[in-house]
Amino acid sequence: MTGARTAARATAALAALCAALLATGCGSSREIRDVSFVLGVGVERAEGGDYHLTFEVANPVALGSEGTPITDSPVRWMTAGGPTIDQAVEDLNGRLAYRLSWAQLQAIIVAEPLAREGLLDVLDYFTRHREMRDSVRLFVSRTAPAEIFHRLPALNPVPSVALAARADVMERRGLLPPSDLRRIVAAVSGRGQQAIVSSIAPAPGGELAFPEIGFLRGDRLVGWAAGPAADGARWFLGRITRQTFDLPCAAAGPEAARRGVSPWRYSLTIGRSRTAIRVWRSGAGSGGSPRDWRAQVSAHADLAVTGDSCRTLLTPEHFPRLERAAADRIEAAIQAGLRAAREAGSDPFGFGAAIRRQDPAAWREMEERWDTTWWELPVAVKAEARVRRTGVTLAPIELVPEPGS
């Protein structure tokens, strides 16, 4: 009896061991040496209407060979085309010794003409693929994506990784709208708020910049905000931090203007900020039209003075004036962002979503024509700035008057 039980247990143990073999992933395993890791991909439309893809593929030999002098580039660029993104990928797979893997993809760069045509194919392919990270960044480029990739090596030997890292830092500072795939898709399919994307462009010195913010309607790029309008759009993100700007000495009043000589200025850094949108019924109408509503954008910024060549900030009366001047600057930026979005015919800041949350029934009446009518919504902008820090010195540097001055 004991022998039979031991035999049964041994058989069960052997069966379990054999079964464990199935769990090793043999059916779907891929050796790392048999895979080409795509780090970045550019997507654009070729002349014939096909997709044209540019791949930045890791060169593992150059990336990871310890003790071996690296003479080769750590990445290589390849191109492929096809009527669909999948067929373009297969086109390249057919020419490569190793299959492409998306598991390490960092950035997708879409050419502007394709973005204007619609991002649906791109978003669908890259969110549907099982290997994809949701943290993959998506940017729109006014130039060919290949040009962006070729400019990147000035930043880092592994360009797309550097690009994603930089985007991450800028996003945390509120200088870049959320550029990860999942949040862009969530905004594209959201109700009452359109998605925004960031542009990417070559900058002097072989580096890259994110100069503009693109407004989408549905999945199509419909307009850009640049300069103060882009700053204004960033304010709506409500997370700007460590951004610096300056104000002329005259901003703090006539005395400061007298003491400050051009180009002396106040240098300010935003320590923390938040922006909120509030909507309410105006009291007139049924609530089923944007005109029946009012909106207010309230922005608040905590500032630190990081430079005072006007030499005035020891006296309390200068603070409110400086704060008002900073608030005026913020209000102007937000108004510019708002104008740019209205001109583009997109509501990327979520006024519609705010109304939907407040009054779903009224929103249902407006929803279909919101994109073309939301500019009728009266929006007031109110900014508030507080100087919270002035550095560790108690008084400005006093200059000895020059003889005869």
Place this chain on the structure above:
Amino acid sequence: MNDSSRRAGTVSSMQLAALMLFVSVDPMVRTASALLVRIAGQEAWLAMLVGLALDLLIAAELALLGHWYRGQTMLEYPQAILGRVFGWPVGVAFALFFAHVGSTSLWELSEFAGRVFLPETPALMVAVLIASLCTYAAWLGLDTFARLAELLAPLFVLGFVLMVAMASPAMEFVNLRSPFEQGLGPPLRAGLLPASLLGVCIVVGALLPYHGDAAGTWKAKAVGVSAAVFIVTITMLTAVAMFGPVEAGRAGSVVMPITKTIRLGDLIQRLELFWVGAWITAAVVSLTTLTWAAATGLARAFGVPDYRWLLVPLNVLVVAAGPLTFQNLADLDDFWERAYPIYALSIEFGLVTLLLVVAALRRPWRGGGGDGAIGV
């Protein structure tokens, strides 16, 4: 299993709660939760509460039956209530229902694993592997897999709490507004799905005699099911807060996008495999419990001296039923959404209520010998 081998105290209250947690959380947390968000949007939490309320009602009915028919499982007392002719098929129906739910859940897990992680491995292979493990666990007996559940449950709950904590920086609570945007209809209708999935916990009726303490059994069940409701609800709300109701409902599973988003520096990221482990754990414990209950019920119904004899053929059927019934995952989703709530509730609520009503009618209303008249 015969009466002599059945002993009260085989499972503790903690073990029973752990078993109920796994039975009710699987497959809800995997794909049904995404379905729920798709139907009820940000009000999916309300659907869960509706489900919990219905489950508590079924639990109360079962508690009463368990009290009246002490020492008998829910696969046995139908004969005492309805007589051999009508009671026997009801007992068999319960057993087959457990096996069918286990089969559907197993196939869904296998298909899902194939879609997300093992694209070149046949789903059937994954199903065979998990079913073999469950067969072996059920073979070893209730006390063995109950201990396993007791060990794994705290880790399972802790894992979900940590997941939500790690995902919290990416949440935007404004996505949870506005409440009742679509009115009360969709969440109340959607409540049938969690009610039917939580209702599988009627399997506790098959475990009651092994626990012994009737009141403790229902407390343990309530704890296990509530923990499952808590886990599923916070997971759904996390997904909605992160991605909005539309995008969260579009995902095949609400947990997957959350785990894909978690990033703590460059150190902790891509936690999907960890959650696959959690899902497989829940599926193994759940399927083991259901097949064990089905095998013991069928053994008694067909007069088989040892339930173990039925485990292998039963699990062959459990594995085969999936691919024979469902062509693809869309088929499976459709089944969960349209057919399953009606089908499952007709057994979980319909049959149990029928038994309770008949038992109440046959029960002597006065005098102290009620239990002896129709019970054990």
